Amino acid sequence: MSSSEAVAAPEPGSLFLSEIREQPQALRRLLEHEKEFAHVAAVARDRGASLVRMVGHGSSDNAASYGVYAFGLLSPWTALRDSIALTVYYDRVFDMSGSTVLGLSQSGQTPDVLEYVRRARQHGAFTVAVTNDPSSELAEVAEAVLPLAAGSERAVAATKTYLNQVAALALLAAHVAGDGARVADGIRSVADQLESELPALEEQAQALALPFQYVGRMFVIGRGSEFATAREIALKLLETCRTAAWPLTATDLAHGPVAVLDPLFPVWTIASRDETLPAVVEAVARVREFGATIVAGGDAASAFAAEYTLPVPEPTLPLLSPLLSVVPGQLFASALARAKGLDPDRPHGLAKITLAR
């Protein structure tokens, strides 16, 4: 390799796009660690640590929104996105002996997640690091580690580590309920579906980039397990495209925010074939009254009329639809950032590891 080749910067956005494309393999790598998930679930059960407290920021916190539904739908346990501030800043001490703590951090270095896990362990919680770096400080601080096994993620905006966090939460919840094999099979099927659909999804997302170049404000709407997807797609658009995109549940939309809509304010809707679909369809009708452009994503994207449709395959388990429905959003962010002349690998003002408190 010549020295000029060695220093050549990769094409803007090439890391982000290649990591999106790598997601089927990343999911398969996660499944190689199924035994560790079974073990952590068994320990949590034995200790009666049945209140699941999840902590994380950014994409990790979005994955935690999914965790609420993974545990709620698969197990009898309650999972919550816990307040980091109460423990770390307000210095409150709680008896956590009945809790499993999941510290979610791609890098395993997020300072206040680390500190939360350290204190939770001191106060009796069963602490688990869910991280892409099993040799990180977070992994040392926690009693157990669940590796994300997504492979090194170099683009600043998370993609494959988000997907593997979502899959990891489904797998852990399934093992808690003694249902690990079925969900692992479901994740394996999703990896296959995603692999065969990616080329078509890339083309569809690309076609959407041009008309959205000058969009300043967007909503992204999901309900139930797909609220996590709405949060993650909005975050991708914020950080890579500088588009002010905001996530809402279909119901929250009606409780005020709908008033801001107009024809220049498009709404991305995630419609998946589950029990929340009627609420999403109802929200779409409300959006239409305000004249807003509708983008429909998800495996039930054809459940209503939309200006743009980005359908994904239906997974074998409805619970796993967020693993598929987020991908058109990632690909759209990739295409839109490039159309705007931005580099989604290195968004202005962001670093891969956020040390902010």
Added chain:
Amino acid sequence: MSSSEAVAAPEPGSLFLSEIREQPQALRRLLEHEKEFAHVAAVARDRGASLVRMVGHGSSDNAASYGVYAFGLLSPWTALRDSIALTVYYDRVFDMSGSTVLGLSQSGQTPDVLEYVRRARQHGAFTVAVTNDPSSELAEVAEAVLPLAAGSERAVAATKTYLNQVAALALLAAHVAGDGARVADGIRSVADQLESELPALEEQAQALALPFQYVGRMFVIGRGSEFATAREIALKLLETCRTAAWPLTATDLAHGPVAVLDPLFPVWTIASRDETLPAVVEAVARVREFGATIVAGGDAASAFAAEYTLPVPEPTLPLLSPLLSVVPGQLFASALARAKGLDPDRPHGLAKITLAR
């Protein structure tokens, strides 16, 4: 009264503004019900119902964000904003015998909050309606009622019922911890402080309306107990001013969304004198690097340089600062809506009672 006077519509925004002004009295009316709060806390303690599940939409859900901190700071109990969808749409059954459920609804008619409370009660939860209408269906469905006692609220956008929900959650958490009298005194002091400051706050908010008329996108930042305030101010701006304002914690800002900022994207920051202030000050420095205009609200508004400052008095108990720091946001929404020719009493497309699922 002549018939022409009888049918004259009130001046646009007059209901909204008069209800903001009425908040000191509304808080005092709530305090007349202290015994009911003491009673509900005693029942919850006796039943060991120490996991507090809060459900609500819109402003009620924003108040629930405060409830996480009210219980977390005043009591040893954990409070969470529970998923309504799991219980109501996905039809999941959980053993709720260790839970206190707080159904938050101004009208007491929100359909899925009603349905959640009904089912939670069937599954063993101690269910409490926190509502402005103690004769509502929600009050009938729940075992106990805590009246908000805010008086009839006629503007579509909530103000005094939000404030009384926040105060109600503080009061209930305090009674759980046997600390009711101190917090009731604190709320009484806040009512007095607010009453004497309101005229000055109105003037300051009015002065901010003119330069913000053409702002399309805003962030509102709070941390800890003030995240609820950030959510509520953003919601007021969305629903009454059609300004796309979005709430973030100071930390979440750094995990991606900061990348969207520019000089046309102002940031409203709530700075209160508590343990989270350093995180807010750090976030402000980050915002400044992007050239965004900063509005500083809260009792520590002078902790950093800002283009606009909306200080409020320091409450006797730091935990109660959200009762004060939200008011400049309400008043700003009132002034900005009028400057834009909008009617904050009746925002386009919204009704006082939202029946959406």
